[in-house]
Each structure stands twice: as structure tokens, then as C-alpha cells.
Amino acid sequence: MDRINYKYTSYLFVFGTLIISYKQYLGSAITCWTPAEFRGGWDEYTRDYCLIENTYYVPLNDPNLPNVQYREKEELPYYQVNDSNLILPPSNFHVFVSHFPKVYPLALNLGFNTDWKTTGLFPRSTMCDFEIRNKGNVQRYSVQCVLSLNMFNEKIFLILFYWLMILFAATVINLGLWLVNIYSYRERSSFAQRMLESAGVAKSLLIEQKSTKNQRYKKRDRNKLSASALNITINTPIIFIKDGTEMKSLIGDEARSRQDMANTYNEFVALHPDLVVLLRLISSCAGVSVTSDITKALLNKV
Numbered sequence: 001m002d003r004i005n006y007k008y009t010s011y012l013f014v015f016g017t018l019i020i021s022y023k024q025y026l027g028s029a030i031t032c033w034t035p036a037e038f039r040g041g042w043d044e045y046t047r048d049y050c051l052i053e054n055t056y057y058v059p060l061n062d063p064n065l066p067n068v069q070y071r072e073k074e075e076l077p078y079y080q081v082n083d084s085n086l087i088l089p090p091s092n093f094h095v096f097v098s099h100f101p102k103v104y105p106l107a108l109n110l111g112f113n114t115d116w117k118t119t120g121l122f123p124r125s126t127m128c129d130f131e132i133r134n135k136g137n138v139q140r141y142s143v144q145c146v147l148s149l150n151m152f153n154e155k156i157f158l159i160l161f162y163w164l165m166i167l168f169a170a171t172v173i174n175l176g177l178w179l180v181n182i183y184s185y186r187e188r189s190s191f192a193q194r195m196l197e198s199a200g201v202a203k204s205l206l207i208e209q210k211s212t213k214n215q216r217y218k219k220r221d222r223n224k225l226s227a228s229a230l231n232i233t234i235n236t237p238i239i240f241i242k243d244g245t246e247m248k249s250l251i252g253d254e255a256r257s258r259q260d261m262a263n264t265y266n267e268f269v270a271l272h273p274d275l276v277v278l279l280r281l282i283s284s285c286a287g288v289s290v291t292s293d294i295t296k297a298l299l300n301k302v
Contacts, residue, residue: 001174005167012163016156023149030055032128032145050128050145057123065142071129122154123147181280188276195279196299198292 023029030051034043054075058066065071126147131140181187275298283291 001171005171009163009167012160016160019152019156020149023152027148029149030145030147032143034143035141046128046130046141046143047145049130050143053128053130055126055128055145055147057126060125065127071127122150122157124150178277182273182277188273191276191280192295192299195283195288195292195295198288199296201296 030047032043032046032050034046038046056071056075124147126145127142128145129140129142131138133139181191279291279295279298282294
């Protein structure tokens with residue numbers, strides 16, 4: 001999951017940046033319909049000016065141009081810096097969070113094939129105002145422009161938005177699973193057992209460890225144990241001697257060795273959850289073989 005977040009997501013942002021940069025700097029990001037008297041350099045000037053100084057959206061079904069205050073308020077400044085926003089996403093994360101209530105319905109509208117002519121989102125056709133000084137007179141022009149770049153902006157925005165939403169949900173689920181693996185004794189014990197089995201530890205010893213674990217954690221009052229309640233799954237004879245209120249057991253050397261190893265294993269799993277977390281990380285990066293050898297070496301040092 002970490003690799004998807006920091007590696008493949010970065011690749012996706014870089015890919016979107018390359019597409020937008022190519023269209024903006026090597027292609028035709030904007031084309032404007034100019035008056036008939038414009039010739040040669042005038043057309044190029046209009047196109048460059050409108051690309052740099054922003055355009056504004058007016059619905060095509062509205063035959064009248066809005067007032068100046070509306071035009072300034074409805075300017076579209078984002079298409080000039082989209083490549084920078086994609087290549088530097090961490091620095092713009094606070095912008096994404098602060099605008100999420102607006103961005104979410106925007107993404108829903110685009111995701112359900114709502115036309116830009118209805119919503120005004122990533123418009124293809126916009127208006128641009130500029131002034132030209134000519135012989136002591138300032139002439140104001142309003143021209144209509146086509147932002148072909150917005151077609152790419154819209155698709156890349158949708159892909160990245162839904163990718164981040166899916167990634168967020170998957171990360172939350174993955175975090176929950178990791179918390180279970182960290183704080184659940186059963187999960188830690190199961191993982192450690194798998195690693196020890198891969199390292200060649202006898203399976204019978206792991207079964208013995210399970211029964212010993214039940215004895216240690218389910219029967220805590222050892223002074224009240226009776227001979228019939230003691231459940232040790234070994235074949236070595238056990239002799240019980242009753243001395244006052246205490247019950248002592250004389251266990252053979254083999255049984256005591258198994259008992260000590262089982263206790264060591266249970267302490268390793270119960271008292272060192274951070275080690276199990278570290279082993280899981282090693283397993284995800286280096287594989288089971290390396291992790292099993294490290295687990296066995298750590299168990300011997302506990």
C-alpha cells in the first residue's frame with residue numbers, strides 16, 4: 001500500500017504533468033476568434049495575451065456580455081499553472097482540503113457526463129478582454145477563445161480525483177488491518193508461528209506453545225491449581241507433591257526445556273509487538289525467507 005501511495009501515485013501525477021505541459025508549450029493551448037482587421041502579429045498577440053491574463057466563461061445561450069465586475073470575478077486562472085500544481089502536489093494539499101466541499105460536487109457532475117456548457121466547469125469556449133492603444137485612442141476588444149487545453153485538464157482532473165478517493169479508502173482500510181495486526185495477540189502469534197515454521201522450527205513445538213499459552217493466560221491463580229486441571233500436552237511423566245497449600249510439580253528435563261522455550265515464545269509475542277511490526281515490514285520488502293531467519297535469531301536472543 002505504501003508503494004502505491006508514494007510511487008505509482010507520483011508516476012500518475014508526472015504523467016498528467018507531461019501531457020499538459022506538452023499541450024501548453026508545444027501545442028496550441030488557446031485559439032481566439034479575432035476581428036477581421038487583425039492581421040499576422042495581432043492574432044498572435046491576442047492569443048498570448050488571453051492565455052497569460054486569463055479568460056472568463058459566459059454561457060453560450062446568453063447573447064449579452066456581463067459587466068466588468070462579473071468578468072473579473074469569473075476569470076479562469078487555473079489552466080496556466082496546472083502543470084505546476086500536478087508536479088508539486090504536497091505544497092498544494094492545503095488548497096485541496098480547503099476547497100474539497102466545492103471540488104467534490106464538481107467531480108460528481110463531471111463523472112456523470114454533465115456537459116461543461118451546463119456547469120461551466122473546464123469550459124472549452126471562453127471570452128477574453130484586452131485593450132489596444134492606437135493613435136491616442138484606447139480601443140477595447142472582447143474576443144471569443146477556445147481552450148482546447150481544458151479538455152485535457154478535465155480528464156486528468158477526473159482521473160486524479162477518483163484515484164485519490166479510492167486510494168484514501170484503501171489506505172484507511174489498510175491502516176485498520178495494521179492496527180489489528182499490531183494489537184491483536186492472535187495475529188502476532190500466527191505471524192510469528194508462520195515465520196518460525198519457515199525457519200525449520202518443529203511444528204509440534206508450536207502446538208506445545210499454544211497449549212502453554214492457554215495455561216499461562218487462562219489459569220492465573222497457580223496456588224489453586226489441582227492435578228486434574230493441569231493440561232500439559234507432553235508424554236514425560238509428571239509427579240505432584242502436596243506441601244501445605246502449595247502444589248509443586250517435578251517435571252523432567254525435556255518437559256522443562258519445552259516449557260521454557262514455550263514461555264520464551266509467548267513473551268516474545270506478548271511483550272514485543274513492535275518487533276512483530278518490524279518483522280512484517282521486513283517480510284513485505286525482503287520476503288519470507290529473510291524474515292523467518294531473523295525471527296528465529298530474535299527468538300533465541302529473548
